Amino acid sequence: MMLRIAAVLLAAPLLALAAEPPLVIHYNERPPQHYTRHGVAQGPAIDKVSAALASAGIRYQLRSTPAKQQLVILRANSQPACMLAWVGLPGRERGGKLSEVVYDDRRLWCTLAVPDETMQRLNAALLK
Numbered sequence: 420m421m422l423r424i425a426a427v428l429l430a431a432p433l434l435a436l437a438a439e440p441p442l443v444i445h446y447n448e449r450p451p452q453h454y455t456r457h458g459v460a461q462g463p464a465i466d467k468v469s470a471a472l473a474s475a476g477i478r479y480q481l482r483s484t485p486a487k488q489q490l491v492i493l494r495a496n497s498q499p500a501c502m503l504a505w506v507g508l509p510g511r512e513r514g515g516k517l518s519e520v521v522y523d524d525r526r527l528w529c530t531l532a533v534p535d536e537t538m539q540r541l542n543a544a545l546l547k
């Protein structure tokens with residue numbers, strides 16, 4: 420009986436993570452770094468972000484989204500989401516959370532709705 424209770428208590432955080440919707444990562448078409456080919460997101464930036472999210476244990480979904488639409492999503496701040504390949508210009512942190520560098524000076528620019536704990540895990544994985 421005690422083992423069963425312990426197993427349930429240990430599984431509870433994992434079940435909570437599984438219940439959360441995946442973090443949507445929006446990217447625009449910018450070959451060769453990130454692009455869609457045959458309906459699949461590809462490129463070295465996609466690979467790096469996907470590996471970091473998997474390493475951090477963050478469920479995610481990649482979505483090709485034009486840059487102007489990404490700005491609309493950021494301003495709405497209605498759900499957790501990140502936009503790939505934005506430069507961390509002064510003042511941008513007021514409109515969202517910036518990740519560690521993904522490539523060149525480009526980062527994920529995430530809505531304020533992304534939990535701080537998620538950003539911390541993601542940034543730690545990007546730095547590996």
